[in-house]
Amino acid sequence: MAYDVRRAAVRLYPHAAQEPSRVRSPRARRTARNVHRFQGMSVLRSLLALAALLGLALLGFTQAAFSRAGFAQPVNVCLAPLPTTFGTPAKPLTGYSDRSLEPFDRVMTRLLERYQIPGASLAVSKDGRLLLARGYGWADVEAKEPVHPDSLFRIGSLTKPITAVTVLHLGEQLVRQGRFPNLETFLQARVYELLALEPKGGQLGDPRIADITVRDLLQHSAGWNRNVAGDPMFRPTLTYVARSLGMGEAMPVQPLIEYMFSRKLSFTPGTFSAYSNLGYAVLGQLIERLSAQSYAAYLQKMLGQMGIHHITVGHTRLQDRLPGEVRYYDFPNAPLVPSVLDGSMVPRPYGEFYLEAQAANGGLVASAPELVKFVAVLEGHRPEASPISPEARKIMLERPPLPQYKGSKVYYALGWSVRPEKNGLMWSHDGALAGTRTLLLRLPDDTVIAAFFNSRPWNDWSFIADLKNSLLNAAQQVTRWPGYDCF
Numbered sequence: 001m002a003y004d005v006r007r008a009a010v011r012l013y014p015h016a017a018q019e020p021s022r023v024r025s026p027r028a029r030r031t032a033r034n035v036h037r038f039q040g041m042s043v044l045r046s047l048l049a050l051a052a053l054l055g056l057a058l059l060g061f062t063q064a065a066f067s068r069a070g071f072a073q074p075v076n077v078c079l080a081p082l083p084t085t086f087g088t089p090a091k092p093l094t095g096y097s098d099r100s101l102e103p104f105d106r107v108m109t110r111l112l113e114r115y116q117i118p119g120a121s122l123a124v125s126k127d128g129r130l131l132l133a134r135g136y137g138w139a140d141v142e143a144k145e146p147v148h149p150d151s152l153f154r155i156g157s158l159t160k161p162i163t164a165v166t167v168l169h170l171g172e173q174l175v176r177q178g179r180f181p182n183l184e185t186f187l188q189a190r191v192y193e194l195l196a197l198e199p200k201g202g203q204l205g206d207p208r209i210a211d212i213t214v215r216d217l218l219q220h221s222a223g224w225n226r227n228v229a230g231d232p233m234f235r236p237t238l239t240y241v242a243r244s245l246g247m248g249e250a251m252p253v254q255p256l257i258e259y260m261f262s263r264k265l266s267f268t269p270g271t272f273s274a275y276s277n278l279g280y281a282v283l284g285q286l287i288e289r290l291s292a293q294s295y296a297a298y299l300q301k302m303l304g305q306m307g308i309h310h311i312t313v314g315h316t317r318l319q320d321r322l323p324g325e326v327r328y329y330d331f332p333n334a335p336l337v338p339s340v341l342d343g344s345m346v347p348r349p350y351g352e353f354y355l356e357a358q359a360a361n362g363g364l365v366a367s368a369p370e371l372v373k374f375v376a377v378l379e380g381h382r383p384e385a386s387p388i389s390p391e392a393r394k395i396m397l398e399r400p401p402l403p404q405y406k407g408s409k410v411y412y413a414l415g416w417s418v419r420p421e422k423n424g425l426m427w428s429h430d431g432a433l434a435g436t437r438t439l440l441l442r443l444p445d446d447t448v449i450a451a452f453f454n455s456r457p458w459n460d461w462s463f464i465a466d467l468k469n470s471l472l473n474a475a476q477q478v479t480r481w482p483g484y485d486c487f
Contacts, residue, residue, distance in 0.1 A: 032277030078486035092146035093137040103474035113390035119147040122370035128381025129485035139326040152325040156431025164415020199261035225274035249340035284360025314365040328435030349435025
């Protein structure tokens with residue numbers, strides 16, 4: 001009887017068939033541990049335990065019934081109902097939502113099917129309230145581990161807005177300590193003087209490097225243009241830099257920056273904006289220099305004060321992935337590449353780049369709900385204190401006085417792509433690595449959407465445009481936003 005009860009429980013929670021120690025998601029691991037306890041139980045205790053699991057399922061069905069009937073939903077709305085499936089072949093759908101938010105489910109399930117992506121996560125908030133947290137498809141295809149709402153994903157360049165806020169937070173801290181008279185003075189400070197790094201060969205390769213300011217780094221106007229001189233954070237430029245230094249490609253970020261300080265700039269700082277991973281890597285070093293802490297330590301302390309505890313620096317190798325982190329997949333038939341670590345042939349997500357050196361420009365992992373909460377707390381919609389003042393937040397989103405942005409519909413501010421709309425500002429950022437695609441949207445009506453995927457399609461530009469437009473359309477289709485809050 002105990003075996004039959006356990007088998008019934010496994011039918012409800014398929015991931016519970018695995019040994020708990022082999023399940024990576026903390027949420028799934030707890031369920032597996034509880035189901036394995038059915039072994040050896042008495043008949044009565046087994047039935048009681050199964051009743052508890054069925055009770056959780058009933059709560060999920062009850063929530064849906066309340067929603068359809070138009071009644072106020074019970075306080076337990078945030079308890080996820082039983083996983084369901086979508087697509088062909090069937091893939092798991094986990095987490096919680098509301099009937100009024102079904103347009104978001106339709107978008108995500110369609111995209112996974114159309115672009116052959118194993119798994120994804122989506123979180124949606126309104127006015128600082130978390131309303132949807134979903135997992136779609138597989139976190140690990142081989143292990144049949146579903147994506148859960150709190151699964152961790154590499155977020156790529158979505159790291160940059162977090163680094164930008166961290167820099168502003170540090171700047172205001174330094175102002176309070178009397179090291180700068182005000183935040184604007186900090187933003188205009190010359191980075192080369194603050195860092196005290198020695199360029200390779202002992203001399204700046206371009207005297208204009210000494211004029212780069214903190215603001216220039218934040219708004220990509222420091223003078224580096226990857227379309228002209230390549231991106232030293234990635235191959236093939238990374239390979240060239242490593243050979244020039246006599247180092248492996250898995251090098252720390254400091255010698256790479258020192259090398260780039262010995263090279264020519266592509267344009268005069270403060271006159272043009274060109275997207276730069278290197279600039280944000282320099283900001284990571286600046287945080288370490290001025291705070292006397294590692295980037296990760298300073299960031300986690302700031303995030304902890306925001307009630308966020310699982311955004312952290314990721315790792316390059318598959319065997320080093322974090323508990324609860326998804327597995328990353330290249331697009332079908334993608335080639336293997338030599339690993340930056342040891343030269344062995346590996347899938348691109350696990351060796352084409354050295355993630356540890358990209359902590360400040362693209363190396364963080366996060367869950368979708370926590371990234372949505374990051375924006376909610378940042379804007380002052382949560383009980384936790386915002387990491388920056390309203391004045392700093394205003395500066396963060398201002399249009400830079402660069403010629404290319406005069407009259408433009410979109411501009412890159414301090415860490416965010418900003419689009420003025422009739423009813424306010426839409427700010428956003430996306431991220432991409434081999435095996436990763438992410439998008440964060442903050443709409444003028446205080447809707448925040450975070451979508452993460454564990455593969456990057458070969459037709460990436462088509463995919464990201466489809467994703468963004470479809471999520472915006474889904475938000476417009478919502479006629480009634482639920483009143484609950486699952487943060």
